[in-house]
Amino acid sequence: MKKNVLSLALAVVIGTAVTASTPVEVVTKEVKTGESTVTWKGYKVTGSHYGIINLQSGSLSFEGDKLVGGEFVVDMQSLISQDLEGEYKGKLEGHLKSDDFFGVEKFPTSTLVFTEVKANGKNSYEVTGDLTIKGITKAVTFDVSVYGSKATATMKVDRSEYDVRYGSGSFFDNLGDKTIYDEFDLVVDLQF
Template structure:
């Protein structure tokens, strides 16, 4: 029994040794969303201030843990009046809930470069499980920094009503479904 415990401890410690951390390259990453307004026009925006990291010990990222934080006050829809309304209590209530967070619970490969990432999204103080589609863009070495870089495209749909966002807004005015889309680059630390 003692021998099995020692072997298990060595395996766990060696897995931790090979874990690699990748940090989001903020200059080359974007976290966006789209909604339908009045059932006829799709409008979108971004969160301009994000922080994210991926920890993985496997080169194909199948054991990846993804952590993301976005500053609600950095919301940008190219309309200052709308941005201020979105930051207010009717929508995100940025004063009480200044961040959006996501932490993955699984990162599963479904085909060559396609993955499903599941995790907990916290928005406006509400945490719900979500699953998003991920496409691995590839890996390369940045010629300037000489560091390894990996790129991902992430898409998915959530319901704003699940998170209490714009609870009084009918879907005919603003779609309940919110499409998420992100293009990200991560740099290996």
């Protein structure tokens, strides 16, 4: 009897050790770029502008149902304004795509690669990633929520860190009501 109990206990310990050391497979899920949206909003002293920009590609990586990574490429040439129409819409979009802002001819894409993902609640994560705009890479931290086959994130980006200086009070004095704030918002809704 003692031998059977000892054998059973040994089997449970070995089984638990094998199970605990078996790695969980990382599964990468491609983002459906046509069904996902990235909305931007920039602020100036006299108001704001907003619009959308398209994902060129993207993926999220999971261990089981836990988010562990992600990579995204944004098509900077797709940047459009949604708050203006006609001539003013064209002027704003042209200016944002010019070298004064994002220089999309020379830098047609921007990227984000997750470097650290920490769970901070059910379906909620604090993500740190390398964001590259205009060939300059800086670390950013933001929150991501995942529900089923959808994920959402909101982040603030300081454009001055990426050499986007036009109208910035950080670089130019006496701009008055022509000042454009350095931080802009991105709201991301992903389908995968």
